Amino acid sequence: MSAVVEQAAQTAPDPRDRARRRARRSVTLGVGLTLVGLVVLVAAVSFVWLPHSPSDTSGGRLQGPSGAHWLGTDVFGRDLTTKLMIGARIALAVGVGAVVIGAIIGITIGMLAAFASRWLDDTISAVLDIIIAFPVLLLAMLIVAAQGASLGTAILAIGLAMSAVVARLTRVLAKRVLAQQYVTAARTSGTSWAGIVGRHVLPNIWPTLGVNLALQFGVAVLAEASLSYLGLGAPPPNASWGRLLQEAQGTVAVAPVGAIAPGVALVVLVVGVNLVADGLRDVADPTRRRSR
C-alpha cells in the first residue's frame, strides 16, 4: 500500500476521536498526578510531623486501628501510620535515585553505542544484553554482599540494572535519529557532533525516553519492595513499604491491616506513576503540535 494511501488514512482524524483522546488523556494524567501527589504530600508532611516517634514501642502489640493509632501497631508496638509515612519518603527516594542513576549512566552508554564503530557497538550491545538477562535481585545480592544492606546499595543496584535497559533504548532511538537526513543536513551546516546530540538527537529521543523513564520509576519502587521483602533492602529506621510487608507477613491473620496498608500504598504509587507515564505519552505525540 503506497505512502499516499497510508497518509490519507492517518492524517484525517475524526474530531470526535481527538476530543475523546484529549478527555481520556487529561483524566489519565489527572488521576495519575493526584495519586502520585498524594504520596509526595505524605512524604513531605512526614519531615515536619509524625503521629508518633518511629521508635516508640509503647502502643501495645498488634493493636487494631484506633483513635491513637489510625492504622494500628506492629508486632513491636510501633505506630503503623508513622512507619507508612516514613516509607513514602523511602519509596520516592528509591524511585528518583534509581531513575537518576539509570538515566545518567544509561543515556551516556547508549549514546556512545549509537556513535560507535560497528565492533564497539556490537560489544556494548552484547554486554547490555547480558546485564539485562541478569536478574535484578541477583545483582542486588552481589552488591549487598559486598557493601552490606542499606538504602544506598538498594538504589545503586536497581539504578545499575535499569541503566542497561535505558542504554539499549537510547541506542536504538539515537541510531534512528542519526540515520535521518536532517542530521546529514546539520553536518553540512557545520554543526559539531556535540551540537548534533544536543540540538537534534536528545530532543527527538526525549519523548519516548522520558515516558520510559517514568515507567521505570514504578519498576524501581517495586524492585526495592521485593528486595526489602527478601531482607536485602534498607533496614529500619529507613524501613520501606516492602520491609513492612515482610514484617507483617507472620502476623497477617491477627492484624491484617499491617500487610494491607503498605500493599495499598505501593499500588497507589505505582499505578499513579504509570498513569502519569501514559498521560505523558499522549502529550508527547508530535501530531498534537499545531500552532495554527
Added chain:
Amino acid sequence: MILDIQGLRVSARDGSALVDGVSFRLDAGERLSLIGESGSGKSLTSFAITGLLPEGLRASGSVELAGVQVIGAKERTLVPLRGRTASTVFQEPLTALDPLMRLGAQVAEPLRRHLGLRGAALRDAVRAALEEVRLPDPERIARAYPHEISGGQRQRVAIAAALACRPRLLIADEPTTALDVTVQADILALLDSLVAERGMALLFVSHDLAVVSKLTERAIVLRAGRVVEENTIERILTAPADPYTAELVRSARELDAALEVP
C-alpha cells in the same frame, strides 16, 4: 463492460471526501489513464476497484467489476476477483513483494489459488510466467528472494505474478515511478506488448503525462478527488479544457522543452 464506476466516493473518518463523485467506464480491451498529482485520489480510486481500501476509509457509490458490485461486498466475493478478473501492479516492488518468500512461490500463489495448479504443472506455469516478462534465467529468479535481484527485475516479477492468471483488467499504479529511466522504458514497452497480446483492459495511474501518453490514448484528470477533465491525450495536450489541466500540461511541456536542443 469490464469496469463501471458511478459516483465513487471515498471518505475519511471525519467525513471529508478523498475521492468525490468519480465516474468512468472501461470496456474489455480498452485502455485509460488516471492522471493526477499527490492527493488527487487516483491511487485510492484504483484501490477501491478491488476493494483494497485501507482501514478507516469508507467507499460509497457503485463500482462494478465484470458485473460484480464491489462496494460493500464481502471478502469472499472479492477474493476470487483479485488476480483473476483484475490484477494490480504497484509502484514499489520491494514492498509489493514479500521479502521473506522466494519469488517463484509468490508467482505460484495466484496460480495455485485460482487455477488449482499443483506440482510439476505449477512449476511449469511459474517458469512460463517469468519467461513471458522476458526475465533471463527464470529458474534462478524463481529460487531467489526479492532483495537479491534488481529493481527492474523485481517489477517484472510483480507483473508476472499479476498476469499469471490472465486477468481481464490490469491496474498499473505508477509502475515505473520508482525505476531508473532506462529500465522504465523497457518495462513500459513490456506492459504495452503484454496488454496488447492478451487483449486486456488497462487502467494506468500516473502523474507523468509523457509516460501516460506512451501507453494509453484516453485519460481522466483528477484533482482533489474530482474528475476535472476526460478526453483523449491528444486533446488534453493541445487544448485542455480545465485550467488545472492546462497548468499540468504547461509544467510538463516546460520540462520536456528543456530537453530540446537549441
Added chain:
Amino acid sequence: MTAVLELRDAGFRYRRAAAPALDGVSFAVEPGRSVGLVGESGAGKTTVLSLLLGLASPTSGAVLFDGVSLDRRDRTMMREFRRSVQTVFQDPYSSLDPRQSVGRIVGEPLSSLRIASGADARERVAEALRAVSLPADAAGRYPHEFSGGQRQRIAIARAIVSRPRVLLADEPVSALDVTTRIQIIELLGRLAEAEGMTIVMVSHDLSVVAALCEQTVVLQGGRVVEQGRTADVLGSPTDPYTRRLLASVPRLPA
C-alpha cells in the same frame, strides 16, 4: 579561473567492497557555470555527493576546494568550506528536524558556523525566508505544518542563509509534484542569479538538469562517461550510454 570545487581523478571504494563505487572521476565546478550530474541508480551519484559535501574522503585522487586539496581534519578550512558550499537534500520530509521551529532550522548554519547570532541572525533568517517566498511568520512554525513544496523552500532558505558560493542540490525536486517542480527549479535559477551562486545538481532526471545546468556530467558505473556543455551532450552525445539514456526519457508527443 580556478574552479571552486573540483574532483580530480577521484575514486572511492567502500570497505570490503568488490568493486570501487567511483573510479577516476574528474570534473570542475567553475564559478557561475552550473553543473548537472546525471546518473541512474548505482552510478555513484550518492558517493560523488558525499565527496563534494566533505562527508567522506576519496580513497584515491582528490577533492579540491579553491584549488587546494580538502583536508577534513583542518577545522578552519572546513569552516570556510561549509560557509561556501551548502546543500538542499532530496526528501523534504526527512531533511527538516520535526522538533525544531523553522526559524531555528534555517538559522542553524549561522550559529554552527558562527556567522551571526541574536538579532543579526534573525534578520538574516527573515531575509532568506523572503527570498524563497515564504511568509515572514513561517519562522515560528513547525515543518509538519507545511506542504512538500514549501518544506523544500525551507530547505533552500537554510542552504542560502550563509550566502554560499556553491549550492549543491541532491534530487531537489524528485519528491515533489510536477507543477511544484517547475516552481522550485525557477526559484533555484533566480537565486543563483541574484545571489551569485553556482548550482551543482545531482539528479536522475535529465529534463530537470537540462532546465537548470549549463554543464552536464554523465555518470555510469562509477565513471564519467561523458561531460560537456548541456546543449552538446543533449544534441550530439558521443557515448552509447548517454544516447541510450536520452532515448529512454519519455517525451511528450509533439
